[in-house]
Amino acid sequence: MSAIRQDAPDGTGITARPPRMLLGETGRALIEPSVVVYRLESGRHRQTGLVIEVSIDDYRNGRIRGHEATQPARVRQLDEQTEATGIERMPVMLVHRGHLRTRLDEITAETPAVRLTSNGVIHTVWVRHDADLARALGDEIGGMRNLYIADGHHRMLAAERYGARRGRLGPDHPSAFTLAAVFPSDEMRILGYHRCFALTPGTSAQDVLDRLAGDPSIARIEESSAPTKPGVVAVGLGEHWYRLWLRTALEPGGIDAFVIEQDLLPKLHDLTDHQIETPPNRHHALEACWCSDQNALRLIPHPPTIEQVLATSDEGRSMPPKSTWFDPKPIPDLFRRALT
Incomplete structure (x- = not known):
């Protein structure tokens, strides 16, 4: 399915598309337009979001915003790993100010495709093959003015560098996107x-x-x-x-x-x-x-509040190292996405 952009009020919007990936625990390949809902639970805390592909250009243009500086050595290491394998093993965790909850509640009432526990966190994934719903949710994401990086600043920058070397392959090539798990801001937890x-x-x-x-x-x-x-x-x-x-x-x-x-x-x-x-x-x-x-x-x-973190991002400032720890986080290899 091609990428969808619906202009936000200021004339720009997020470019997102349904994921094309392997669901790690099942080995299931998701190629047709699918809605992938991802929930993380830790104790009484629960956050539910969507797994999508987001455009690297939105990161370059400041529509996907970070709040922390990166360490060059770590970015270089991730870039080299991606170059060697051609695989993304973990989504960048993004935050939105939107309201997708009503649409997701219906899906999470169904039987999940995956449910596992890792380090005390329950990871649950639902998959629905529904092109119309995927398009509708893509429109909602596309109408958001900005998305914000909660966890994965280094992975996002490494994806940008990987994509930049393959710009000639066109705007719809897998390298022009990166895998993301997008959660609502009011469900995020930040620890000291x-x-x-x-x-x-x-x-x-x-x-x-x-x-x-x-x-x-x-x-x-x-x-x-x-x-x-x-x-x-x-x-x-x-x-x-x-x-x-x-x-x-x-x-x-x-x-x-x-x-x-x-x-x-x-x-x-x-x-x-x-x-x-x-x-x-x-x-x-x-x-x-x-x-x-x-x-x-x-x-x-x-810890800062989520609104303080988003405001820092909107101001274009970088918070000091070790300022935020968003918990819980996605885990490696639950979702695997080929970049070739």
Whole structure:
């Protein structure tokens, strides 16, 4: 089925088309126009969206917008993997402000094609072969002014580079599109992201606290293990947890991660050595912090809201690294799409 674009109010729109791919768990090839509904469930959280192909040109032209900077080495690695295999193994996770829920409810009442659990997340996929419904949903996506990258900034840029080398193959070639799972913004969950930094030899917890106490961006510091909230950053030192009350809490739209990156970390550069990579925690922010048994500074900002993330994208700004962790996420190889 050819791509569909329906102009949004400003004269532009998203170009989307039904996916042509293999459904990983079944090996089923989806070639005819199909509606693919994808649901992720983690505890009480549930988000339901569509799997589609989106145009790389929409990313180039700013209709598909990101909010985080990318790491060149990671983009290069993904680009090389795609070049070697000619396969996309995981969709980029996108967010929309639309309202597709009513149309999807009917499909999710049917028997799913796939249902599996991975790392505590239930992944369910429904497939309906219905050209008219696929066209109608494509029109709705096409009428949206923008889509936003929640997870997959590196995969999107790698897809753009892969497609750029094959521009001569035309706008309908598979390389001119990339696989995406598109979810409504009001169903997204963002977690606080642990950031851990090894302390330099000889640096004590008190040295860090003294330095932080003199920072003008901090209103006060108190020892506490209470959960974070907007404008309050959790700081772990040794066996103790503290709360930093940021002055930006009083500023409309203030994002804690910006304060950490732009104000706090530069003030602590001589007290910290290297960053320790840690995954975010799906549960309580202070549980199972991977670097809690090391001589390290642990920082856990309150996560931004989805509207703050989308507003940052609309403003053309990039959030600092490790600012957002959208959870749950798609998994590799549930959907596989050939680019040749």
